[in-house]
Amino acid sequence: MDDVSAPLPIRPRQLIRDQVFATLAEEIIDGVRPPLEEIRDQDLQAEYGISRTPIREALNRLADLGLIEVSTNRFTRVAPVDLNAQAERVETAVAMIGYCAAKAVPTYTDEQVAAMEAHITGILATDLAWTTNREGLALWYALWAELVLSARNQTMVDILDGRLAMHLTRTVPDQPVADDLEVYMRASLEQLRALLHARDGQGTRALIEQLFLRSVIEPLRAEATAE
Template identity: 35%
Template sequence: MPVPATTPPPRTLLRERVFATLRTAIVDGTLEPGERLVDAELCSWLGVSRTPVREALSRLEQIGLVQVRPGSSTIVSPLDVRAAVEAQVVAASLHELAAREAVPLLKEPDLARMETANDAFADALRRADVEAAIAADDDFHGVLVELCANRTVISVLDDVTPLLRRMERVRFATLAGRASVAQHRTILEHARQGDAEAAARETRANWLTLVPPAG
């Protein structure tokens, strides 16, 4: 018999909300690298019980955003260039795959979305608005990820991208980030021409410029 359709239980939705809120707070710097995370304080801030907070911290540990010391304390993971470089390689490969699969599917409205996102990206960098720059960069690459419709790509990127976003905040706050505007234009040009391989190659190169090699 068919499995009955059911509404996800509130507990699941609450757990996801707590996880997403804490992840965002770490990535945007609200919770700073090395900061000690106290369960009671987090519960009070989020207005939830200890269980969803502990579940969220466990997931955040798995993706490298917090460090849990059993019997001692939990802290926001310090910025780790090596970990970011490792995440960068994975992200670059997955965005390359997304571009290769998505370019043949692009329609004019999709290309227009990418162009608009890159214009917004360039404007945000000129205004030194890091949050807006990150959002616009997400919008640009998100068109290709969305169109490729590969659930594994989307799931893995959801895990590795937060590690990169912490480094990206530094890059987009400097003149170095402005090179991405031109790289996006090159990707878009290849996409308009229907050259999936060239667009994929440039997309990979774009992601590999984000974090400097670990010393």
């Protein structure tokens, strides 16, 4: 009798190509497949027990996203992490989130403010020094996702969730932030709370831009320069 509790490499009830894409993307983002690791079709065929066609479809999608590099008849490999490109991606994300803040926050209902406040309270209840790790980032992403979704701009949601988030979670610090940055982040969250209650869209936008600049963009630029 088959062991139905045994873990499967890919989840059922999805298109096979989507299962392969999701699994490979997660392995790349988590570092299970490090930069420049070669990816061979035949190895994936053996691992998943499937044909070459859905594998190539998944790899083409990963290449379109920039998570892998393909050189015809030479190699298919995990793309290296370009820190300057990462900083530019963050700047793009900030521009989108800031736009949504300016548009949506002035129209917020009490319920929407309360929903944002719940995310802020959740972040403040954690050790802020470690909220730049993967678990902590999930809390920050939930906060910004709430804001972007409230602007009802599906195009921005698709870009942020479908493209930028995958890249940005590849560069996650493995150490706590400096004490002064932790203090700044805490103060910014409290200020954000006040701005939301005031329905100040432009103030929220300015705060978000400065918060991302200091906590993400400047560290990425500094690390890129140091390499």
